[in-house]
Amino acid sequence: MPTILIILICSLILSFFAAFIACYFLAKITSLPGKKSVAEDDEFNLCGIKYNCVAKNVEVKTKSFSSNENQERKEKMDLYYRDISGRKGSAR
Amino acid sequence: MFACKNCGGNIIYDIKSKKLVCKKCNSSFAPESVTKENDSVDYDYFETTVFTCPQCGAEIMCEDNEASSFCTYCASSTVLTSRISKEKKPDYIIPFEKTKEECIEEFKKITKKAIFAPSELKDPKVLDKFKAIYVPYWFYEVSQEGAFKVSGAEIQRTGSYSNAYYFDVNGDIEGKFEGFCRDASYSFSDDLGERIAPFFPEGKKKFYPSYLSGFYADISDVDSIVYEHEAEELANDVAREVVSNASCKGEYKNMKIYLSNDEATEQFNTAVSAKRALFPIWFMSFKNEKKVAYMTVNGQTGKAASDFPISKRKFFIGVLLLTLIFFPVSFLIVSMFTGRNAFGALDVALLLSCASYIIYYVQMKILQVKDSGAEDAGRFYEKTKVVYIKNKTKNENLINYIKDSIVDFVIGVIYIGVMFWEIPFMLNVSTQGKLFGIDAVSGFLRILLIVGNLVLAVIGFIRAGKLKNSAKYYGVLFGGILTISVLGIELINANSVILSIISCVLLCAGAFLTIFDLVLYHNELTTRKPAHLKRRGGDAIAYDINNLDM
Numbered sequence: 001m002p003t004i005l006i007i008l009i010c011s012l013i014l015s016f017f018a019a020f021i022a023c024y025f026l027a028k029i030t031s032l033p034g035k036k037s038v039a040e041d042d043e044f045n046l047c048g049i050k051y052n053c054v055a056k057n058v059e060v061k062t063k064s065f066s067s068n069e070n071q072e073r074k075e076k077m078d079l080y081y082r083d084i085s086g087r088k089g090s091a092r
Numbered sequence: 093m094f095a096c097k098n099c100g101g102n103i104i105y106d107i108k109s110k111k112l113v114c115k116k117c118n119s120s121f122a123p124e125s126v127t128k129e130n131d132s133v134d135y136d137y138f139e140t141t142v143f144t145c146p147q148c149g150a151e152i153m154c155e156d157n158e159a160s161s162f163c164t165y166c167a168s169s170t171v172l173t174s175r176i177s178k179e180k181k182p183d184y185i186i187p188f189e190k191t192k193e194e195c196i197e198e199f200k201k202i203t204k205k206a207i208f209a210p211s212e213l214k215d216p217k218v219l220d221k222f223k224a225i226y227v228p229y230w231f232y233e234v235s236q237e238g239a240f241k242v243s244g245a246e247i248q249r250t251g252s253y254s255n256a257y258y259f260d261v262n263g264d265i266e267g268k269f270e271g272f273c274r275d276a277s278y279s280f281s282d283d284l285g286e287r288i289a290p291f292f293p294e295g296k297k298k299f300y301p302s303y304l305s306g307f308y309a310d311i312s313d314v315d316s317i318v319y320e321h322e323a324e325e326l327a328n329d330v331a332r333e334v335v336s337n338a339s340c341k342g343e344y345k346n347m348k349i350y351l352s353n354d355e356a357t358e359q360f361n362t363a364v365s366a367k368r369a370l371f372p373i374w375f376m377s378f379k380n381e382k383k384v385a386y387m388t389v390n391g392q393t394g395k396a397a398s399d400f401p402i403s404k405r406k407f408f409i410g411v412l413l414l415t416l417i418f419f420p421v422s423f424l425i426v427s428m429f430t431g432r433n434a435f436g437a438l439d440v441a442l443l444l445s446c447a448s449y450i451i452y453y454v455q456m457k458i459l460q461v462k463d464s465g466a467e468d469a470g471r472f473y474e475k476t477k478v479v480y481i482k483n484k485t486k487n488e489n490l491i492n493y494i495k496d497s498i499v500d501f502v503i504g505v506i507y508i509g510v511m512f513w514e515i516p517f518m519l520n521v522s523t524q525g526k527l528f529g530i531d532a533v534s535g536f537l538r539i540l541l542i543v544g545n546l547v548l549a550v551i552g553f554i555r556a557g558k559l560k561n562s563a564k565y566y567g568v569l570f571g572g573i574l575t576i577s578v579l580g581i582e583l584i585n586a587n588s589v590i591l592s593i594i595s596c597v598l599l600c601a602g603a604f605l606t607i608f609d610l611v612l613y614h615n616e617l618t619t620r621k622p623a624h625l626k627r628r629g630g631d632a633i634a635y636d637i638n639n640l641d642m
Binding site for chain 2: 001003006007008009010011012013014015016017018019020021022023024026027028030031048049050051052053054055056057058059060061062063064065
């Protein structure tokens with residue numbers, strides 16, 4: 001069989017192969033229109049929700065201090081840092 | 093029917109003027125000024141006509157007798173039976189603000205992007221079938237009020253040492269949330285409801301039955317308890333954050349308070365109340381083969397969302413066009429395997445085949461979740477009487493997904509590892525032209541990949557068998573058989589150019605059948621079976637027929 005014919009047949013098979021995989025994803029992406037709304041200017045992303053939440057007369061009293069890194073505290077701190085890294089914005 | 097005070101003609105709500113307008117004498121009335129005799133007697137219920145479709149069992153309220161000839165849910169032209177019924181009066185209604193013309197314009201925008209959607213969806217006659225429906229929603233109001241006493245902490249890190257400061261935080265909280273809404277109808281999946289959201293509470297009015305004149309209205313059939321927890325948790329999250337931020341004073345700038353949701357409810361006196369509401373949705377059911385797909389447009393904002401089925405004709409045309417586009421690249425790749433074009437192409441085909449079966453395997457898992465209805469809180473509650481609490485963070489979702497899919501994960505890592513391991517062998521060893529010959533070092537890996545494809549095909553097929561909302565398709569099994577037959581052919585003669593090309597074709601055909609099964613499954617799940625249910629259309633059909641297995 002001539003080489004050029006082999007190349008042509010094989011190229012056709014491979015391009016068809018790639019085409020239907022690509023086509024499936026294209027069809028899938030375009031067939032579910034309508035994304036969920038995100039409220040970009042709202043720190044809590046409460047799209048469509050009217051709210052007013054205020055903390056008044058807040059008093060903060062120091063209870064204790066610790067610099068010992070025992071296992072229990074370490075776990076608390078890990079939890080704390082995980083929470084802190086996700087925080088943003090300020091009080092209303 | 094609501095009668096005109098001046099001439100006795102039929103009056104219907106006009107979206108543009110926001111008034112009830114008489115077709116005969118053009119008189120107009122404010123909706124709250126028009127009532128039926130019984131409306132003023134019973135404060136909790138109102139009298140209306142309920143139509144029932146004999147085909148699908150869907151029930152819908154409508155004051156207009158035109159409703160008796162067409163079912164909005166299953167799109168069948170049939171004579172609906174009607175009865176006068178007393179329905180629970182909603183507290184609020186958001187009247188339609190978008191006209192049919194505006195709705196169709198918005199819908200056209202999304203159909204433009206849906207290039208594989210059936211062409212009929214662009215036909216003006218089909219688009220004219222959009223109906224204005226008031227869909228029942230639960231409208232949650234949350235209040236928080238009173239004194240709280242909570243604990244907080246700030247941890248300051250200096251080098252490898254950490255100092256922890258613990259505090260007592262006292263204060264008063266005052267919070268009001270209004271407008272957390274969830275659909276109270278089985279006819280809409282939560283997903284579709286969320287995609288056309290939000291509805292803005294500013295537009296709500298006190299409900300008067302006259303608002304329904306000229307429109308359809310669905311009947312509420314999901315309990316308010318289903319989404320109460322979501323509303324409560326959302327308010328607690330915000331309050332927790334507000335208190336944390338208000339506590340950050342002086343040198344302590346990162347104080348955080350720790351409260352579980354239950355503790356927050358207790359401390360902040362979080363109280364949730366649910367009101368019945370009717371929200372405006374332009375709705376069309378589109379018949380695709382024997383099933384229907386739902387097209388929706390938010391009647392207040394004009395936001396459109398839909399689950400389009402994939403047109404098979406367009407899919408094939410798309411494949412042919414993309415084949416032409418990819419051809420030059422494939423030509424280049426095959427030409428690179430100088431003197432071993434067919435063997436090199438077979439290697440590439442094997443990798444593409446593996447990719448296809450992995451896609452099938454993963455997609456089938458996603459379809460299975462969608463099919464089960466576990467993501468729809470209303471359906472979940474109806475079956476289990478347990479309130480479904482959605483995982484809140486992406487990380488939690490990911491961790492749970494990995495926990496649930498540990499076997500998939502291990503198979504995936506090994507399988508993809510073997511695929512990547514294969515690439516260097518493919519580039520060097522296949523020059524010998526012996527794909528499965530004993531002198532080909534990578535022969536064993538290739539056999540593993542082909543057998544792996546068959547395993548993925550069988551697991552995928554079993555998963556597909558568990559899908560309750562769909563018929564069985566056997567494309568993937570035929571695909572698996574074609575793929576495994578390559579092994580036999582190559583074992584007979586791995587040096588034959590002709591047999592290598594035939595093997596390429598078999599791999600390609602097998603993978604195509606597999607991917608096409610996914611298209612069929614997609615269509616199954618974007619559409620709903622309208623027949624054989626006892627009472628209602630939409631998701632209830634799936635529920636009734638399948639007896640949801642959680």
